[in-house]
Amino acid sequence: MNIYGVLAIYRFEMSRTRRTLIQSIVAPVITTSLYFIVFGAAIGSRIQEVGGVSYGAFIVPGLIMLNLLTNSISNGSFGIYFPKFMGTVYEILSAPVSTLEIVLGYVGAAASKALLLGFIILLTASLFIELRIAHPLIMLAFLILTAISFSLLGFILGIWADNFEKLSVVPTLVITPLVFLGGSFYSTDMLPPFWQTVSLFNPVLYLVSGLRWSFYEISDVNVWVSLGSVLLFLLICFGLVVWIFKTGYKLRS
Amino acid sequence: MNDVAEPILKISDLCKTYSGGFNALKNVSLEIGKGEIVALLGPNGAGKTTLISAICGIVRPTSGKITVAGYDIVDDYRKTRSLIGLVPQELTTDSFETVFNTVSFSRGLFGRPPDPAHIERVLTALSLWDKRDSKIITLSGGMKRRVLIAKALSHEPSVLFLDEPTAGVDVSLRKDMWKIVRELRESGVTIILTTHYIEEAEEIADRVGVINHGEMVLIEDKQILMRKLGQKQLMLDLVEPLRQLPASLADFALDLTEHGTRLIYTFDSHEQRTDITALLDGLKSAGIAFRDLQTSQSSLEDIFVNLVEGASKGPAEQEAEP
Numbered sequence A: 001m002n003i004y005g006v007l008a009i010y011r012f013e014m015s016r017t018r019r020t021l022i023q024s025i026v027a028p029v030i031t032t033s034l035y036f037i038v039f040g041a042a043i044g045s046r047i048q049e050v051g052g053v054s055y056g057a058f059i060v061p062g063l064i065m066l067n068l069l070t071n072s073i074s075n076g077s078f079g080i081y082f083p084k085f086m087g088t089v090y091e092i093l094s095a096p097v098s099t100l101e102i103v104l105g106y107v108g109a110a111a112s113k114a115l116l117l118g119f120i121i122l123l124t125a126s127l128f129i130e131l132r133i134a135h136p137l138i139m140l141a142f143l144i145l146t147a148i149s150f151s152l153l154g155f156i157l158g159i160w161a162d163n164f165e166k167l168s169v170v171p172t173l174v175i176t177p178l179v180f181l182g183g184s185f186y187s188t189d190m191l192p193p194f195w196q197t198v199s200l201f202n203p204v205l206y207l208v209s210g211l212r213w214s215f216y217e218i219s220d221v222n223v224w225v226s227l228g229s230v231l232l233f234l235l236i237c238f239g240l241v242v243w244i245f246k247t248g249y250k251l252r253s
Numbered sequence B: 001m002n003d004v005a006e007p008i009l010k011i012s013d014l015c016k017t018y019s020g021g022f023n024a025l026k027n028v029s030l031e032i033g034k035g036e037i038v039a040l041l042g043p044n045g046a047g048k049t050t051l052i053s054a055i056c057g058i059v060r061p062t063s064g065k066i067t068v069a070g071y072d073i074v075d076d077y078r079k080t081r082s083l084i085g086l087v088p089q090e091l092t093t094d095s096f097e098t099v100f101n102t103v104s105f106s107r108g109l110f111g112r113p114p115d116p117a118h119i120e121r122v123l124t125a126l127s128l129w130d131k132r133d134s135k136i137i138t139l140s141g142g143m144k145r146r147v148l149i150a151k152a153l154s155h156e157p158s159v160l161f162l163d164e165p166t167a168g169v170d171v172s173l174r175k176d177m178w179k180i181v182r183e184l185r186e187s188g189v190t191i192i193l194t195t196h197y198i199e200e201a202e203e204i205a206d207r208v209g210v211i212n213h214g215e216m217v218l219i220e221d222k223q224i225l226m227r228k229l230g231q232k233q234l235m236l237d238l239v240e241p242l243r244q245l246p247a248s249l250a251d252f253a254l255d256l257t258e259h260g261t262r263l264i265y266t267f268d269s270h271e272q273r274t275d276i277t278a279l280l281d282g283l284k285s286a287g288i289a290f291r292d293l294q295t296s297q298s299s300l301e302d303i304f305v306n307l308v309e310g311a312s313k314g315p316a317e318q319e320a321e322p
Helices: A003-019 A021-046 A055-086 A089-093 A099-128 A136-160 A164-180 A193-199 A203-216 A223-247 B048-056 B077-083 B099-109 B116-125 B141-153 B171-186 B198-204 B222-229 B276-285 B300-313 B315-319
Strands: B007-017 B023-033 B037-041 B063-068 B084-087 B159-163 B190-195 B207-212 B215-221 B232-238 B254-257 B262-267 B290-297
Touching (some): A003 A055, A003 A099, A021 A055, A021 A099, A055 A089, A055 A099, A099 A136, A136 A164, A136 A223, A164 A203, A203 A223, B007 B048, B023 B215, B048 B063, B048 B159, B077 B084, B084 B141, B099 B141, B141 B159, B171 B190, B171 B198, B190 B198, B207 B222, B232 B276
Parallel strands (some): B037 B190, B159 B190
Antiparallel strands (some): B007 B023, B007 B063, B232 B262, B232 B290
16 A cells, blocks of 8 residues: 555645635635525524424534535545646656555545535534534534545546536536535425425435434434435445546546 | 667557557567666657656556566556656646645655655755745746656656656756756666757767657667768868769769859768778869868768658668668
8 A cells, every 4th residue: 555645645635725725614614604694594583493493503414515515526526637637647647556545645635625614614503503413423424424425526527527617517517406405405394295206316315314313313314324325325436436547537548 | 679688678569559549659669778868759749758658657558568677567557656757748737836845745656755855855956955945836947847857756766757858948957957867877767768859869868769650760879870870971162163073973972062162972981991082083083173171970860850751661671771
């Protein structure tokens, strides 16, 4: 195992976060605060409790998941796309590092950054509402598994994309709608039966629901089904990455 | 190809066909000895960069075998890649990172533990130590090229590939680069460089390889090559211009130029008989007087141009003795 290689990639990626602190950390915190002010305080005060939880508290897991997903994808995709764009990827491809080591370095850093952001948002939320976390370990499991799987998805996007438009198309046109329609700000009970069924096809619903269960023990789907789904998604993404390096898809000609 | 006593790099029947069907490398075989400096010459698109990329693991060969220090580049990729340093053609750097950090990153990436003292030595040797805390974006093109060399040397490689190291570099920096290359060789590093500049190959290489249309047209000791293929010319500036050559001189390979004021005699300096004496006697007999004379040796550039232009005749023909 080339542990120095993994650490080199990991540290390099983390140092990029330090250089772009405002974009990486400050901006999402401000955006989240705005969500709390608008949804939690202004609109939330007119909404009844959801499942025995105040609306402001109800949306916390959804907001964390929204940021975790988008941040994991953007970190993961940018981490590998940028060397491709700049041409510095030659060094990674010619280095004595295996697929697993490259993934550990890039995806590990992307997931670490996303998790850090998730915890910062959790702290920010605690400034606005009284937080209760019923199952901290399950919460941690959801946060870690989600950060890793979506950083992997981002990594795949970064390899697939050959321009900046492609890089942003999936997060903007696929992930954000899925998060908004995945019960981040509402319970699927509030939807008509037809749309409740449609929602079950939205993978993000399982993530938000599972994370919300770890907080308040209320969920749209069984927590173990949620956990199983995110594990399955992680395996699929990892399989894809292994295939990419095996075939050299968009990396080695 | 030449037999090398202790090859550190061995390439056998290497072929690369890109997905579009373009044959970038056609049965390239090559052996490079430890501590050699080999220059690969060739026009744009000849296959030089593809060859280097295949050795370094960036491009997947279609067929053939490559070993570095006896290790296969596919089966033992960790070993071979850790022995190789690559300086790419393009100035591709992490613009917002500092010089020291980016070079340290390369060392770690190639599996070596941190060694600030070694990084300092490399940066000092490349006149970059003063710039260690500068962001790469603030450096000049020449400095960036040095950073790329420092990155490639950070993990103490045995083989260094320099892909057009002096492209777009001014004369003084080019000479600095040559000095660095020589010093590296003295420290035991084998160097393979590609270049468009014939003078570069002439100046620093031990052996010269010429690639054209994906084929290794020749690989030869530089001195032998120049002796083998080099022709000499004797130029005679005449006192009176000639309208045409007298019939008595028809047996000599003569050209009349400069409006009949200059005679050029082309000969092989390594032949037993160059017939210069006979030519001078012939001129005297014909009453042709000259006021000056000089000789010139064909350069590697002339040899290269002849080879590349003649490649359409087929490599086998080119490899034959002239």
